[in-house]
Amino acid sequence: xxxxxxxxxxxxxxxxxxxxxxxxxxxxxxxxxxxxxxxxxxxxxxxxxxxxxxxxxxxxxxxxxxxxxxxxxxxxxxxxxxxxxxxxxxxxxxxxxxxxxxxxxxxxxxxxxxxxxxxxxxxxxxxxxxxxxxxxxxxxxxxxxxxxxxxxxxxxxxxxxxxxxxxxxxxxxxxxxxxxxxxxxxxxxxxxxxxxxxxxxxxxxxxxxxxxxxxxxxxxxxxxxxxxxxxxxxxxxxxxxxxxxxxxxxxxxxxxxxxxxx
Amino acid sequence: xxxxxxxxxxxxxxxxxxxxxxxxxxxxxxxxxxxxxxxxxxxxxxxxxxxxxxxxxxxxxxxxxxxxxxxxxxxxxxxxxxxxxxxxxxxxxxxxxxxxxxxxxxxxxxxxxxxxxxxxxxxxxxxxxxxxxxxxxxxxxxxxxxxxxxxxxxxxxxxxxxxxxxxxxxxxxxxxxxxxxxxxxxxxxxxxxxxxxxxxxxxxxxxxxxxxxxxxxxxxxxxxxxxxxxxxxxxxxxxxxxxxxxxxxxxxxxxxxxxxxx
DNA sequence: CGTACGTTTGATCTTTCTCAATAATGGTGG
DNA sequence: CCACCATTATTGAGAAAGATCAAACGTACG
Numbered sequence: 001x002x003x004x005x006x007x008x009x010x011x012x013x014x015x016x017x018x019x020x021x022x023x024x025x026x027x028x029x030x031x032x033x034x035x036x037x038x039x040x041x042x043x044x045x046x047x048x049x050x051x052x053x054x055x056x057x058x059x060x061x062x063x064x065x066x067x068x069x070x071x072x073x074x075x076x077x078x079x080x081x082x083x084x085x086x087x088x089x090x091x092x093x094x095x096x097x098x099x100x101x102x103x104x105x106x107x108x109x110x111x112x113x114x115x116x117x118x119x120x121x122x123x124x125x126x127x128x129x130x131x132x133x134x135x136x137x138x139x140x141x142x143x144x145x146x147x148x149x150x151x152x153x154x155x156x157x158x159x160x161x162x163x164x165x166x167x168x169x170x171x172x173x174x175x176x177x178x179x180x181x182x183x184x185x186x187x188x189x190x191x192x193x194x195x196x197x198x199x200x201x202x203x204x205x206x207x208x209x210x211x212x213x214x215x216x217x218x219x220x221x222x223x224x225x226x227x228x229x230x231x232x233x234x235x236x237x238x239x240x241x242x243x244x245x246x247x248x249x250x251x252x253x254x255x256x257x258x259x260x261x262x
Numbered sequence: 263x264x265x266x267x268x269x270x271x272x273x274x275x276x277x278x279x280x281x282x283x284x285x286x287x288x289x290x291x292x293x294x295x296x297x298x299x300x301x302x303x304x305x306x307x308x309x310x311x312x313x314x315x316x317x318x319x320x321x322x323x324x325x326x327x328x329x330x331x332x333x334x335x336x337x338x339x340x341x342x343x344x345x346x347x348x349x350x351x352x353x354x355x356x357x358x359x360x361x362x363x364x365x366x367x368x369x370x371x372x373x374x375x376x377x378x379x380x381x382x383x384x385x386x387x388x389x390x391x392x393x394x395x396x397x398x399x400x401x402x403x404x405x406x407x408x409x410x411x412x413x414x415x416x417x418x419x420x421x422x423x424x425x426x427x428x429x430x431x432x433x434x435x436x437x438x439x440x441x442x443x444x445x446x447x448x449x450x451x452x453x454x455x456x457x458x459x460x461x462x463x464x465x466x467x468x469x470x471x472x473x474x475x476x477x478x479x480x481x482x483x484x485x486x487x488x489x490x491x492x493x494x495x496x497x498x499x500x501x502x503x504x505x506x507x508x509x510x511x512x513x514x515x516x517x518x519x520x521x522x523x524x
Numbered sequence: 525c526g527t528a529c530g531t532t533t534g535a536t537c538t539t540t541c542t543c544a545a546t547a548a549t550g551g552t553g554g
Numbered sequence: 555c556c557a558c559c560a561t562t563a564t565t566g567a568g569a570a571a572g573a574t575c576a577a578a579c580g581t582a583c584g
Contacts, residue, residue, distance in 0.1 A: 049499070068409045070418075071495040076409040090401060093394050098402045098500040122391060125384035132355050132383075132390075135397050139352060140360045142404035147330045147338040149412040150456030154572070156332075185530060194412030199572055201532060217581095233333040237311070238360040416540070447562060458541055463564060479549090 003060045003084050008110035009033055012058065015086050016130040018244040026124050033120060036111045046088075046101040046109070053091035055111045059083050062107015063183050066090075067191065068099045077192035078145065079138070080104070080165075080184075084172045086134045092117065105183045137240045144238040149194040152233060157193045158203045159232035162213065166222060167236055171244075178222035207231075265322045265346050270372035271295055274320065277348050278392040280506040288386050295382060298373045308350075308363040308371070315353035317373045321345050324369015325445050328352075329453065330361045339454035340407065341400070342366070342427075342446075346434045348396045354379065367445045399502045406500040411456040414495060419455045420465045421494035424475065428484060429498055433506075440484035469493075 003011060009031050016022055016030075037060075040046065046057055046064060057064075059081055066079040078099060081088075091097045092114060121128050141164075148160050165182055169175035186204070187197040195203075207213050212228045214221040222228055265273060271293050278284055278292075299322075302308065308319055308326060319326075321343055328341040340361060343350075353359045354376060383390050403426075410422050427444055431437035448466070449459040457465075469475050474490045476483040484490055 066405070068405060070409065070413050074413045076412045078405045078408045090398065093391060094398055094402075094502055094505060096499065096502070096504070098502065099405055121394075122387035125390075128387075128390045128394075129355065129384060132394060132397065135394065135401065136352065136356055139397065139401045139404060140356075142401060142408060143328070143330060143340045143361055145408045146340045146404060146411060147332065149408060151332050151336045151338045186532095187530080196573055197531085198533090198574080202572095205532085237358065240356055240358070240360065242358070243356060448564095449562080459563085460542080460565090461540055464540095467564085 004108050007031075008035060008037070008058050008060060011060075011084065012087065015134075015244075016127060017246065019130050019133055019246055020126055021246070022126050026126050029120060029124060030127070033112055033116055037108060038111055039108050040103050040106065042103055042106045044103050046103065047091065047097050048100050049097055051097045052095060053097055054114045056087045056089065056092050056114065056117050057101075058087040058110045058112070059085055060108045060110055062109075063104035064101060064107070065104050065188070065192075066099050066101050075191045076194065077188060078142065080192065082165075082168055082172060082174065083107070084174075085168075087112070087117075089131050089135055090138065104188070133240075133243055137243065140238045140240060154193070154195055154199055154203050155206060156231055156233050157195070158189065158200060159207060159212070159228055160234055161189070161193055162207075162220060162222075163229060163232045163234040164239070165220075166225075167239055167241075171241065178225060180220055181218050182220050183218050266370050269293075270297060270299070270320050270322060273322075273346065274349065277396075277506075278389060279508065281392050281395055281508055282388055283508070284388050288388050291382060291386060292389070295374055295378055299370060300373055301370050302365050302368065304365055304368045306365050308365065309353065309359050310362050311359055313359045314357060315359055316376045318349045318351065318354050318376065318379050319363075320349040320372045320374070321347055322370040322372055324371075325366035326363060326369070327366050327450070327454075328361050328363050337453045338456065339450060340404065342454065344427075344430055344434060344436065345369070346436075347430075349374070351393050351397055352400065366450070395505055399505065402500045402502060416455070416457055416461055416465050417468060418493055418495050419457065420451065420462060421469060421474070421490055422496055423451070423455055424469075424482060424484075425491060425494045425496040426501070427482075428487075429501055429503075433503065440487060442482055443480050444482050445480050 013022065013027055013030050022030075040062070042062075047053060049068070061083050063083065064081040065077050066081075067075050067077045069075050088101065121131050144164075148157055152160060162182070166175055166178065166180065169180040174180055184192070185197075186200045189195075190197040190200045193200065204215065207228075208215060210227075212222075212224050212231065214223055228234075275284065275289055275292050284292075302324070304324075309315060311330070323345050325345065326343045327339050328343075329337050329339045331337050350363065383393050406426075410419055414422060424444070428437055428440065428442065431442040436442055446454070447459075448462045451457075451466075452459040452462045455462065466477065469490075470477060472489075474484075474486050474493065476485055490496075
């Protein structure tokens with residue numbers, strides 16, 4: 001399933017329906033949304049702190065990240081977005097962005113103008129509910145990141161990031177057999193975990209040495225999911241995956257494991 | 263203005279109207295919400311991780327906090343709530359709470375049942391918008407906390423927490439002249455900043471020694487707001503206070519300073 | 525084939541943690 | 555009102571995780 005080739009609004013509908021039933025007219029109204037497909041280069045900014053959010057972006061391919069800077073210029077990545085993920089509603093109802101959104105890799109996005117999406121949300125309770133839930137799940141992930149960065153040591157922290165990716169990539173069908181590409185430099189990994197690149201490097205080597213995972217460039221391969229989950233102190237509850245199992249045969253998914261667990 | 267003595271739904275209406283106009287019938291429907299006033303003891307849990315959120319709580323008096331625990335039992339406080347703040351919508355549309363909510367002090371809350379609030383939100387676009395904005399502002403605060411804990415040193419981190427409180431307390435009229443009570447032990451401060459209590463103690467003494475603030479018990483008094491803001495690397499943008507200036511004479515408020523700045 | 529960027533390594537330095545003991549404080553029952 | 559107990563705050567000394575600095579090594583790509 002290539003997200004770039006399909007109508008991005010179908011993707012949006014699918015995501016909303018995964019959470020909650022959607023009437024035919026609601027679906028029609030979604031399909032009427034005007035949108036624009038754009039290719040964006042790696043490193044390009046989608047939104048900068050202080051900007052007025054005037055559009056909402058859906059990632060059809062490529063990765064993006066959100067970050068903030070301290071006064072002395074150090075950077076904290078506060079979120080990463082993988083292809084196919086729900087659109088960016090973080091700013092849509094605020095007048096001024098409080099952080100930067102930047103592409104991690106080159107990618108293709110669908111842009112929806114703020115006004116039309118805003119109207120859609122406010123006029124369609126089913127859509128409003130879905131947007132609220134998307135936002136709450138993102139909030140939950142932020143909370144887990146505060147915990148991760150505030151209370152876990154470097155090894156757990158990195159392992160946790162990797163586990164979160166594994167789960168989210170898996171949910172998008174992008175991590176067959178526990179193998180996925182994490183297109184981040186070690187410096188970016190450091191900025192996401194509140195560490196230095198040097199230390200990230202040593203931690204990654206440690207995880208590898210202990211047989212928890214393998215790396216080849218940016219390709220991550222989980223060798224021992226259970227052990228990894230253990231050092232990561234990872235519990236997927238905060239991802240609220242069950243909120244998105246509506247109308248799906250959820251047997252197996254509810255078992256708590258990933259598809260690639262041996 | 264004593265929040266305990268007034269109708270909590272008026273408080274809710276006021277908060278929503280601060281953000282966006284509200285029709286008379288919307289207001290009526292809000293006033294029809296059934297609610298229950300409860301006194302809660304310090305340390306009592308309002309919600310536990312794993313619970314199904316079945317009610318929404320507004321803080322009329324007293325302080326509360328949200329936290330998560332790692333597997334080995336260390337705690338990270340991810341949010342603090344002060345009296346009069348917007349209700350807790352974090353969990354209202356999710357099936358399972360991903361964190362704990364606990365009272366910091368004894369306090370009085372108004373409880374609104376999930377179903378009635380959910381219906382209100384979904385049937386009234388003006389309310390939906392307000393709830394969305396409340397949620398987005400909380401999200402923004404989480405992001406700032408990730409930055410705070412991930413990229414600032416101990417001194418900045420504590421100073422930043424204190425500045426955030428100063429602003430938020432001030433917005434609720436609870437910090438006259440830059441003096442406010444922060445009813446947290448140093449251990450709780452440590453859990454909010456990802457430090458140890460011992461180190462928090464030393465940092466507080468440092469801030470005091472350098473003439474930035476004074477302490478008497480849990481009473482904080484800002485002596486030099488500008489200097490504090492400086493070491494805190496504090497920029498109130500992320501609090502999105504402007505989102506709540508609707509219909510208010512915002513001259514002075516927009517100037518970026520606090521009421522108690524000398 | 526050279527340049528730029530990312531990764532890896534080693535050595536040293538700092539911040540913060542840990543452990544442990546002491547001093548305040550607040551609240552409680554008598 | 556006082557003595558006592560539990561909590562919280564404070565101090566000191568030593569240990570450790572992670573940061574910093576600097577250099578070398580790879581790799582991709584024009």
